[in-house]
Amino acid sequence: MKKKFFYHGASMRREFRPDDVIEGVEIGFDQVRPGDVIIFHLTGDAEATIHRALRRTGNGWITRGDNNPAPDARPVPPESPLYLAVAIERGTRVLPVRRGWAGRLTGAQHRLRRFIRLAAAHFLAKPLILCWPKRDAAKLEVTRFGKDILLTEPGGRPVRARVRADGKLRMADFMARLHYRQSDLEKRAGVVFSKKT
Numbered sequence: 560m561k562k563k564f565f566y567h568g569a570s571m572r573r574e575f576r577p578d579d580v581i582e583g584v585e586i587g588f589d590q591v592r593p594g595d596v597i598i599f600h601l602t603g604d605a606e607a608t609i610h611r612a613l614r615r616t617g618n619g620w621i622t623r624g625d626n627n628p629a630p631d632a633r634p635v636p637p638e639s640p641l642y643l644a645v646a647i648e649r650g651t652r653v654l655p656v657r658r659g660w661a662g663r664l665t666g667a668q669h670r671l672r673r674f675i676r677l678a679a680a681h682f683l684a685k686p687l688i689l690c691w692p693k694r695d696a697a698k699l700e701v702t703r704f705g706k707d708i709l710l711t712e713p714g715g716r717p718v719r720a721r722v723r724a725d726g727k728l729r730m731a732d733f734m735a736r737l738h739y740r741q742s743d744l745e746k747r748a749g750v751v752f753s754k755k756t
Contacts, residue, residue: 560585562642564598564607570624571596571609573669574656579649581609581656583642591620594662596644599635609644611666625669687737696743708748710735720748 562583566575574596575581583598591597591612597620600607610622610631619634635641647654657665699710699718710718718735735744 563648564609564642566609568624570627571611572626573672574625574665575609575647576649579647581644582646582648584645586641586643588620588637588639588641591615591641591643592659592662594657594659594664594666596656596658596662597622597635598642598644599639601633601635601639611662623666625666626673691737693740693743694738696739696747699739699744699747701748710744710748718744720744 562585564581564583566579566581567577581598586597593612593614595612596609597612598607598609599622608622608631610624610627612635613621613623613630615621616634619636619639621630621634623630643658644656647656656662694712696710698713702709702711708720710720712718718739720729720735
């Protein structure tokens with residue numbers, strides 16, 4: 560039996576795009592192969608999940624979204640109805656979804672791209688932050704909204720930050736780290752900033 564699903568989310572973003580229509584074919588639990596993209600609905604979840612099957616265990620299939628850093632916490636049990644993603648309807652085009660070894664290689668390629676993107680952002684951002692000319696943080700206005708702190712520049716541009724549970728301030732805005740010294744922002748906000756970026 561065939562069924563169509565709408566994709567949204569970020570866990571399989573390279574394979575699928577938001578609003579893609581994914582055509583699924585009902586498949587038996589024993590017919591799934593590692594690397595297949597399966598669509599399943601776990602009890603307690605409001606929506607169906609579309610992830611890649613990694614391996615089979617005694618409890619069921621272990622799955623993971625290509626962009627997720629770790630496998631899903633709950634395996635897909637044998638009694639769960641499964642659909643195999645076989646095609647993507649994107650506008651007027653219909654694209655096949657790779658299975659088995661080809662699917663495993665595709666998933667590995669997506670994870671490698673994510674790792675390179677994150678590593679490049681980490682290693683390129685720090686030198687840029689260190690050598691960029693800094694602004695005077697004393698001119699910033701400080702407004703608190705519960706755990707959020709809004710530092711506003713004289714021109715009205717907001718600099719976003721959030722107080723973590725341990726009381727440290729975590730910057731949510733790359734431009735703030737680029738334009739202001741961390742120590743100056745700590746003094747102005749009156750809290751200690753997290754050293755993690």
